[in-house]
Amino acid sequence: MADTNINWYPGHMARAKKDLQKNLKLVDAVFVMLDARIPASSNNPSLTSRLGGKAVLVLLSKADLADTHHTKTWVKWFKDNDIVAMPVDLVSGRGMNVIINTLGLELEKRLLLKGKSSRRTLPRCMVVGIPNVGKSMFINRMAGNKPARTGHYPGVTRGPQWISFGGKLEMLDTPGILWPKLSDRDQAMKLAVTGALKKEVFDPGEVSEWLLEWITCNKPGLIKERFGIDEVSLETSDLIKLIGKKRGFLAAGGNVDRLRTADHILKEFKEGKLGRITLESPNEKERPSRTSGKTE
Ligand SMILES: Nc1nc2c(ncn2[C@@H]2O[C@H](COP(=O)(O)OP(=O)(O)OP(=O)(O)O)[C@@H](O)[C@H]2O)c(=O)[nH]1
Numbered sequence: 001m002a003d004t005n006i007n008w009y010p011g012h013m014a015r016a017k018k019d020l021q022k023n024l025k026l027v028d029a030v031f032v033m034l035d036a037r038i039p040a041s042s043n044n045p046s047l048t049s050r051l052g053g054k055a056v057l058v059l060l061s062k063a064d065l066a067d068t069h070h071t072k073t074w075v076k077w078f079k080d081n082d083i084v085a086m087p088v089d090l091v092s093g094r095g096m097n098v099i100i101n102t103l104g105l106e107l108e109k110r111l112l113l114k115g116k117s118s119r120r121t122l123p124r125c126m127v128v129g130i131p132n133v134g135k136s137m138f139i140n141r142m143a144g145n146k147p148a149r150t151g152h153y154p155g156v157t158r159g160p161q162w163i164s165f166g167g168k169l170e171m172l173d174t175p176g177i178l179w180p181k182l183s184d185r186d187q188a189m190k191l192a193v194t195g196a197l198k199k200e201v202f203d204p205g206e207v208s209e210w211l212l213e214w215i216t217c218n219k220p221g222l223i224k225e226r227f228g229i230d231e232v233s234l235e236t237s238d239l240i241k242l243i244g245k246k247r248g249f250l251a252a253g254g255n256v257d258r259l260r261t262a263d264h265i266l267k268e269f270k271e272g273k274l275g276r277i278t279l280e281s282p283n284e285k286e287r288p289s290r291t292s293g294k295t296e
């Protein structure tokens with residue numbers, strides 16, 4: 001999949017990346033939104049490598065879908081790297097109450113570093129992240145209404161939009177930006193299962209097999225719990241067949257409808273029906289040294 005020729009880097013993303021440079025000059029602080037289930041794989045260094053001089057706050061979105069223990073480990077890992085990271089559940093609003101105060105503290109720190117005492121203008125912020133990570137939803141939650149368009153699919157926000165938060169700060173919503181090319185298969189799979197890639201650019205069969213393999217290796221109990229299947233040692237393709245059979249996804253001739261089964265497994269993951277799952281931990285492999293790491 002990583003070598004596919006299908007273009008997942010549409011024109012509006014290339015434009016958005018250019019706009020980012022321009023917009024960065026306008027803001028005091030940047031919220032870097034990462035998916036709490038894949039904090040490393042959703043960290044796009046081409047977005048975050050140019051944040052020097054700005055207050056940076058990491059938001060770990062979709063924390064309601066991630067493993068709580070892993071999220072704590074990630075927050076500590078960021079802290080150890082001098083980065084403030086806050087888990088947020090944008091559906092219930094959990095974790096949102098501390099954001100403004102934390103932002104205030106980070107901005108004050110920046111001013112002190114620059115030798116200034118207090119601000120005269122409203123802080124301006126922007127939120128950056130990969131597609132579908134929850135940027136627009138975050139802004140809507142903060143604003144208390146729905147000024148920014150959101151959607152279940154990636155690529156909803158097409159151009160930047162400024163939104164005012166009740167006279168406290170101004171926030172810029174930006175379109176999600178991906179990598180022009182994904183060369184790491186695992187990373188591509190993680191981005192596909194969590195919803196950052198458009199459906200058209202990946203094969204649901206391959207991605208659902210990858211996910212089932214991950215689950216049988218890391219959380220084998222889930223297979224029995226969710227699908228009532230004991231034989232976790234089955235080949236993944238046989239496991240999919242069995243799940244399809246159990247769910248009654250049959251095509252003409254009585255064969256299992258593999259595509260429908262694959263879509264179903266991916267949907268259950270996205271909705272959290274397979275449980276709270278974090279697909280990577282900080283010490284698994286070499287991590288980006290900071291959110292302000294190297295450019296691609
Ligand atoms: N469960 C859960 N779903 C969330 C959370 N945050 C966002 N979502 C869902 O994720 C989807 C994408 O949200 P958006 O706010 O449109 O994402 P975006 O980052 O603005 O996406 P683009 O504009 O495409 O870059 C929506 O279906 C939201 O309901 C969260 O914390 N928990």
Ligand SMILES: [Mg+2]
Nearest residue numbers: 135136156157
């Ligand atoms: Mg958006």
